[in-house]
Amino acid sequence: MIKAILVFNNHGKPRLIKFFQYYSEETQQNIIRETFQLVSKRDDSVCNFLEGGSLIGGSDFKLIYRHYATLYFVFCVDSSESELGILDLIQVFVETLDKCFENVCELDLIFHVDKVQYILSEIVMGGMVLETNMNEIVTQIEAQNKLEKQEAGISAAPSRAVSAVKNMNLPQQIKDIKLPDLPSIRNLQF
Amino acid sequence: MPTPIRLRDLIRQIRAARTAADERAVVQKQCAYIRTTFREEDNTFRCRNVAKLLYIHMLGYPAHFGQLECLKLIASPRFTDKRIGYLGAMLLLDERTDVHLLITNSLKNDMNHQTQFVVGLSLCTLGSICSPEMSRDLAGEVEKLLKSSNAYIKKKAALCACHIIRKVPELMEIFIPATRSLLTEKNHGVLMTAVVLITIMCELSPDTLAHFKKLVPNLVRILKNLIMAGYSPEHDVSGVSDPFLQVKILRLLRILGRHDSEASESMNDILAQVATNTETSKNVGNAILYETVLTIMDIKSESGLRVLAVNILGRFLLNTDKNIRYVALNTLLRTVHADTQAVQRHRSTIVECLKDPDVSIRRRAMELCFVLINGSNVRTMMKEFIVFLEKAEPEFKPACASKMFYAAEKHSPSRRWHLDTMMKVLTTAGNYVQSDVVANLVHLISSATDLHAYMVKQLFKAINQDISQQPLVQVTLTWIEQPSCRDSANSGVDL
Numbered sequence: 001m002i003k004a005i006l007v008f009n010n011h012g013k014p015r016l017i018k019f020f021q022y023y024s025e026e027t028q029q030n031i032i033r034e035t036f037q038l039v040s041k042r043d044d045s046v047c048n049f050l051e052g053g054s055l056i057g058g059s060d061f062k063l064i065y066r067h068y069a070t071l072y073f074v075f076c077v078d079s080s081e082s083e084l085g086i087l088d089l090i091q092v093f094v095e096t097l098d099k100c101f102e103n104v105c106e107l108d109l110i111f112h113v114d115k116v117q118y119i120l121s122e123i124v125m126g127g128m129v130l131e132t133n134m135n136e137i138v139t140q141i142e143a144q145n146k147l148e149k150q151e152a153g154i155s156a157a158p159s160r161a162v163s164a165v166k167n168m169n170l171p172q173q174i175k176d177i178k179l180p181d182l183p184s185i186r187n188l189q190f
Numbered sequence: 191m192p193t194p195i196r197l198r199d200l201i202r203q204i205r206a207a208r209t210a211a212d213e214r215a216v217v218q219k220q221c222a223y224i225r226t227t228f229r230e231e232d233n234t235f236r237c238r239n240v241a242k243l244l245y246i247h248m249l250g251y252p253a254h255f256g257q258l259e260c261l262k263l264i265a266s267p268r269f270t271d272k273r274i275g276y277l278g279a280m281l282l283l284d285e286r287t288d289v290h291l292l293i294t295n296s297l298k299n300d301m302n303h304q305t306q307f308v309v310g311l312s313l314c315t316l317g318s319i320c321s322p323e324m325s326r327d328l329a330g331e332v333e334k335l336l337k338s339s340n341a342y343i344k345k346k347a348a349l350c351a352c353h354i355i356r357k358v359p360e361l362m363e364i365f366i367p368a369t370r371s372l373l374t375e376k377n378h379g380v381l382m383t384a385v386v387l388i389t390i391m392c393e394l395s396p397d398t399l400a401h402f403k404k405l406v407p408n409l410v411r412i413l414k415n416l417i418m419a420g421y422s423p424e425h426d427v428s429g430v431s432d433p434f435l436q437v438k439i440l441r442l443l444r445i446l447g448r449h450d451s452e453a454s455e456s457m458n459d460i461l462a463q464v465a466t467n468t469e470t471s472k473n474v475g476n477a478i479l480y481e482t483v484l485t486i487m488d489i490k491s492e493s494g495l496r497v498l499a500v501n502i503l504g505r506f507l508l509n510t511d512k513n514i515r516y517v518a519l520n521t522l523l524r525t526v527h528a529d530t531q532a533v534q535r536h537r538s539t540i541v542e543c544l545k546d547p548d549v550s551i552r553r554r555a556m557e558l559c560f561v562l563i564n565g566s567n568v569r570t571m572m573k574e575f576i577v578f579l580e581k582a583e584p585e586f587k588p589a590c591a592s593k594m595f596y597a598a599e600k601h602s603p604s605r606r607w608h609l610d611t612m613m614k615v616l617t618t619a620g621n622y623v624q625s626d627v628v629a630n631l632v633h634l635i636s637s638a639t640d641l642h643a644y645m646v647k648q649l650f651k652a653i654n655q656d657i658s659q660q661p662l663v664q665v666t667l668t669w670i671e672q673p674s675c676r677d678s679a680n681s682g683v684d685l
Contacts, residue, residue: 014248014249014250016248017248018281020318022284022286025247025250025251025252025253028250029250045512045547045548046512046547046548046549046550046551047512047513047515047516047548047550047551048513049513049516049517049550050550051550080441082437082441082477082480082481083513083517084473084476084477084480084513084514084517085433085434085437085477085481087473087477087513088433088434088473088474088477089434110201110205111197111198111201113244113245113248114197114241114244114274114277117277118273118277121277121280121314125313125314125317125318125346125349125350126314126317126318126349126350126352126353127318128349128352128383128386129382129386129434130345130346130349130379130383131345131379131382132379132382132432132434133378133379133432136379140307140342143307144269144273144307147269147305147307148269148270148273151268151269151270152270
């Protein structure tokens with residue numbers, strides 16, 4: 001079972017956190033800090049498995065992580081998961097993000113953290129692997145996004161309507177109206 | 191009340207903060223706005239505010255005042271609201287709060303919704319935060335969904351059932367009949383979740399384990415189809431067809447075949463096939479091989495198969511990928527007691543791993559080498575260990591020194607060699623030698639009366655070189671105090 005999934009950058013700022021077991025907010029932040037300290041010390045040439053820290057760990061836990069450019073993807077698992085399998089799963093997750101966001105980078109994760117959470121829930125549910133076929137995952141996510149967009153329409157974006165009205169500068173627009181030229185009286189033929 | 195800002199504007203504001211104090215100020219201001227908007231019971235912007243709250247929560251600020259709002263979002267008929275509401279529920283609620291009981295009704299309604307995604311959301315949330323009471327209330331609904339014709343819903347229902355069973359094992363019986371038929375599915379997602387569900391059932395209850403033993407031929411057949419099927423683009427990962435499913439099936443076979451010779455018998459062929467046919471150039475192939483080896487070692491497999499497994503591990507040890515080496519050493523450590531002979535063949539490779547740059551690999555190699563020491567290889571092994579001890583990190587030294595002492599005691603070919611080796615350990619490990627080793631060493635020296643003269647010379651030389659090593663000095667002084675030493679002195683040994 002996967003106990004937690006953490007994504008943070010090279011300075012330890014959390015970009016995505018999902019705990020599948022209850023921890024108080026303070027404990028969660030401590031766990032993130034501790035995991036960052038353990039993982040950032042590792043050189044790129046050593047193996048990607050670590051015994052878990054004292055807060056989330058215990059004897060049955062290990063941290064399996066992958067470092068991509070500026071982000072660390074860390075899965076904290078117990079002994080029922082295959083270590084090499086989880087490495088592949090992290091790869092599937094990142095490739096799915098890449099497909100959904102077109103050349104994903106850290107900024108995408110920062111500004112669309114809710115979308116990333118939705119993608120993650122299609123892959124891992126309740127700490128267990130749900131689906132690993134990338135195309136299937138992407139299809140489901142796109143269908144759900146379409147559903148949201150359909151609901152949005154005009155009614156669900158009142159802010160857009162409100163701000164459109166606020167931005168309408170009526171006096172200026174009246175001044176800018178281009179009236180068609182009236183024919184001059186001189187040219188009128190009776 | 192101005193329009194609440196959007197999530198991305200909030201994120202921009204927080205990122206623009208230069209110091210932690212600035213960030214706290216921005217967050218507090220926004221939280222105040224959000225709280226006010228919640229009090230105003232405004233439906234239109236609720237989902238945006240909850241999204242902002244979840245972001246703030248991720249950064250570590252308290253967000254419990256948003257819990258009720260998530261409930262309101264879940265009850266809304268719109269998909270957008272439900273999506274963020276359920277996400278908020280998963281992140282902010284847990285079974286300790288009373289609030290979660292209120293969503294049971296919404297969950298029940300949403301499980302019967304026409305849109306599959308809404309059903310999916312409710313199953314996902316139930317699977318993440320269910321409590322025993324919720325599990326009891328909703329188990330019936332989940333079981334109904336397990337029999338649905340929609341593969342998307344089925345696989346989520348299967349994983350949700352896993353959680354319910356974990357929370358309330360008595361509910362397992364409800365799910366057993368539906369589970370058997372899941373294995374006949376073609377959809378790999380459903381197959382994989384079904385295998386996981388059966389695995390958990392078997393782990394929790396030995397009766398169910400016996401019941402599912404009949405499924406071994408089905409599982410073998412599925413595995414066979416996966417390997418023989420040839421190229422299937424939708425499940426292919428680097429040339430291997432659905433490795434995740436293969437790994438899960440292998441794990442289930444391991445649990446079913448443990449302690450059962452008949453079941454193990456029927457698996458021998460397929461395990462041999464997987465072990466020989468899997469492509470090992472990429473990580474996926476190695477992941478499958480790793481799982482196969484673990485299964486072979488755990489069940490009552492025939493000896494030829496075990497030798498094959500150990501050889502695969504030996505090959506892993508030579509792999510350039512450090513993850514594979516780590517995993518191989520780990521497995522060898524777990525299985526060496528069962529099959530010491532086979533592992534001995536790879537001793538030289540394991541000894542090489544003592545010099546690996548990665549500390550986790552070195553630690554495992556050290557433990558494994560200690561198990562492999564026997565009478566015939568003790569001299570060479572000890573030499574390697576002394577070299578290892580010289581370069582080891584401080585956290586290794588005490589354990590290593592103690593273990594070397596016990597190993598030397600068990601297997602030493604001669605007293606003199608024994609004492610020489612222990613001297614080397616003392617001087618190399620220096621202050622990291624533990625007190626029980628010191629005591630045992632004193633006892634050892636005292637009993638080796640014929641070598642007292644020799645020992646005196648050695649100890650004196652060592653102390654002369656470096657008097658700061660406390661254990662060394664301790665040993666010397668304690669021994670000199672002993673009556674046996676005084677006797678030797680009286681009998682003419684030149685102290």
